Amino acid sequence: MTAPILDIEAVSAGYGSGSRQVTALREVSLQVQPGEIFGLLGPNGAGKTTLLACLQGLHTPTGGRLTVAGRPPREAKGALGVQLQKTALLDDLSATELLEVYAALYDVRLTGEQIDTLLERFGLSEQRNKFARQMSGGQQQRLALAIAVANDPQIVMLDEPTAALDPHARRDVWDVLRGLHEDGRTILITTHSMEEAEALCGRVAIIDQGQIMAVGSPATIVAGLGLHATLKAAIDLPLETVRGLPAVTSVRYTGQHLEIQSSSPQSTLPALHALATQQGKVITEISLRQPSLEDAFLALTGRSLN
Amino acid sequence: MYRFLTLTKAMFLIHVRDRSLLFWNFAFPVFLMVIYGAIFAGDDLAGFMTWMMPGVLAGNLMAFGLIGSSSMMTELRAKGVLRRLQASPIASSDLIGAYVIANVAMALMTAVVVIVVGVLFYGVALNPLNLVVALPMIVVTVVAAIALGQVISGIAPRAGAAVAIGQLFYFGQMFITDLFMPIEMMPDWVQQIGPWLPGYAMAQLVRPALAEGVLHADWVQHLFLLAVYTVVALFLAARLFKWEARTA
Numbered sequence: 001m002t003a004p005i006l007d008i009e010a011v012s013a014g015y016g017s018g019s020r021q022v023t024a025l026r027e028v029s030l031q032v033q034p035g036e037i038f039g040l041l042g043p044n045g046a047g048k049t050t051l052l053a054c055l056q057g058l059h060t061p062t063g064g065r066l067t068v069a070g071r072p073p074r075e076a077k078g079a080l081g082v083q084l085q086k087t088a089l090l091d092d093l094s095a096t097e098l099l100e101v102y103a104a105l106y107d108v109r110l111t112g113e114q115i116d117t118l119l120e121r122f123g124l125s126e127q128r129n130k131f132a133r134q135m136s137g138g139q140q141q142r143l144a145l146a147i148a149v150a151n152d153p154q155i156v157m158l159d160e161p162t163a164a165l166d167p168h169a170r171r172d173v174w175d176v177l178r179g180l181h182e183d184g185r186t187i188l189i190t191t192h193s194m195e196e197a198e199a200l201c202g203r204v205a206i207i208d209q210g211q212i213m214a215v216g217s218p219a220t221i222v223a224g225l226g227l228h229a230t231l232k233a234a235i236d237l238p239l240e241t242v243r244g245l246p247a248v249t250s251v252r253y254t255g256q257h258l259e260i261q262s263s264s265p266q267s268t269l270p271a272l273h274a275l276a277t278q279q280g281k282v283i284t285e286i287s288l289r290q291p292s293l294e295d296a297f298l299a300l301t302g303r304s305l306n
Numbered sequence: 307m308y309r310f311l312t313l314t315k316a317m318f319l320i321h322v323r324d325r326s327l328l329f330w331n332f333a334f335p336v337f338l339m340v341i342y343g344a345i346f347a348g349d350d351l352a353g354f355m356t357w358m359m360p361g362v363l364a365g366n367l368m369a370f371g372l373i374g375s376s377s378m379m380t381e382l383r384a385k386g387v388l389r390r391l392q393a394s395p396i397a398s399s400d401l402i403g404a405y406v407i408a409n410v411a412m413a414l415m416t417a418v419v420v421i422v423v424g425v426l427f428y429g430v431a432l433n434p435l436n437l438v439v440a441l442p443m444i445v446v447t448v449v450a451a452i453a454l455g456q457v458i459s460g461i462a463p464r465a466g467a468a469v470a471i472g473q474l475f476y477f478g479q480m481f482i483t484d485l486f487m488p489i490e491m492m493p494d495w496v497q498q499i500g501p502w503l504p505g506y507a508m509a510q511l512v513r514p515a516l517a518e519g520v521l522h523a524d525w526v527q528h529l530f531l532l533a534v535y536t537v538v539a540l541f542l543a544a545r546l547f548k549w550e551a552r553t554a
Contacts, residue, residue, distance in 0.1 A: 056393045057393070058389065058392055058393055058549075077393065077394060077395040078395040080393070082390070082393045082394070084386060084389060084390055084393065086385070086386040088385055088386030088387050088389065088390040089387070089390075090316060090320055090382075090387055091385075092319065092320045092323040092324065093316060093319060093320065097316065097319070100312060101312055101313065101315075101316040102394070104308060104309050104312035104313065105309060105313065105391065105394035105395070105396045106394060106395060107308070107309050107395075109308055131323075
């Protein structure tokens with residue numbers, strides 16, 4: 001196994017001092033391997049941004065140890081591509097000027113051709129001479145992403161890259177991120193969208209109140225919690241007979257529907273069908289929902305994410 | 307070097323493209339000269355302007371530092387631009403260096419505008435030698451003004467607050483430090499206080515140099531006072547400097 005590119009060991013962090021001190025991270029440990037798309041998933045205030053700030057050398061932890069590409073964060077800034085939560089651009093500069101300036105901060109001198117390629121990749125060719133303040137929210141967000149990779153970084157850290165984007169623009173950003181991943185870069189994003197984490201991330205860490213609740217691929221996390229699938233059927237059957245079907249863990253009525261939790265829907269379904277036939281009834285409508293990261297989050301924290 | 311020059315250029319561009327800055331530091335001083343010329347000049351417009359123009363110039367440099375430079379830095383902080391810059395490998399000394407160079411360039415441009423208007427439209431007789439004597443005095447004034455402005459940006463939470471505080475100190479000094487009105491016309495108590503303010507030292511350093519190509523008899527004293535203000539301001543500015551706006 002290769003050495004982790006982001007190595008976080010028992011890191012604690014907080015803000016303020018004395019009696020007004022607020023703890024943002026409690027002994028967080030996490031390893032991210034080179035080439036991963038890794039997601040930090042959690043509600044607002046969970047500590048995601050603080051963890052990024054520690055990795056970016058913007059915030060000093062109160063305890064623990066962390067390295068970025070084998071170096072202390074403050075010495076690794078040059079290896080990072082960064083997009084902060086607030087897009088924070090010099091908004092009286094044009095897209096072309098901004099790419100030039102932010103690459104220059106990393107001692108990278110972009111040619112006109114490289115700038116054109118970047119603008120095209122992020123769908124900003126027509127905005128090349130537009131000032132950042134004249135752009136739409138989606139365009140600014142894409143520009144911030146283009147800036148984040150203008151220095152050709154090994155590691156890209158994006159704080160809620162699709163926040164406040166419409167679903168279409170969000171999918172465009174996902175495509176761009178997948179492209180960056182195919183380039184072999186390591187990508188660390190924060191999100192509070194389960195959908196985004198499942199669509200994009202090979203592994204995620206669920207963070208709540210400054211602590212890591214679970215780490216793994218979305219599927220492993222869900223499977224590891226032993227969460228059950230939910231079957232919803234439009235049918236009227238006695239609850240106790242349904243409860244006796246194979247793999248059923250709980251049953252209840254919700255309005256017109258019978259809602260069944262099953263640890264193995266493939267064995268529950270045929271049995272349910274057989275029971276209905278035997279009682280002379282027909283299932284007019286049925287749906288099956290596999291447990292998602294959303295359910296995992298609820299199970300882990302006792303709260304729903306959004 | 308490429309990094310530093312590119313950042314300096316960017317800092318210069320954001321100043322040049324800032325409309326309120328262009329108004330207050332380029333249009334407003336010209337407007338002042340027009341108004342003053344129309345009201346107070348009397349028969350000797352050129353003579354009056356020879357006294358007036360250096361005052362407008364120095365006062366405008368002070369306004370640029372206290373209002374323009376301070377609010378721009380405050381805005382960069384409030385918007386999160388400083389934090390994004392901090393996440394890059396650039397040294398903070400490079401960032402501040404680039405900002406100050408862009409500020410000095412901008413301030414010198416405002417000085418050129420005031421001088422050109424004074425010479426072309428008001429017939430102010432300006433010996434090129436005057437410019438040579440005045441340039442160091444103008445630079446000293448600019449640096450002091452920027453340093454004072456950065457104290458304001460250290461305490462102002464938003465650009466609007468920086469503008470308000472800057473205007474308070476600027477308008478407060480306009481008339482009582484010999485910049486826009488001869489201090490001899492002021493009440494006794496103003497004549498007691500005025501000479502201790504930075505605006506007075508700026509006026510005494512810039513006016514004789516620009517108008518007559520000579521240094522004020524007490525120029526060392528004025529330079530010393532301004533240097534004290536600058537050093538104290540730089541110390542406070544460094545102490546108060548923050549990369550990030552306080553979040554509620």
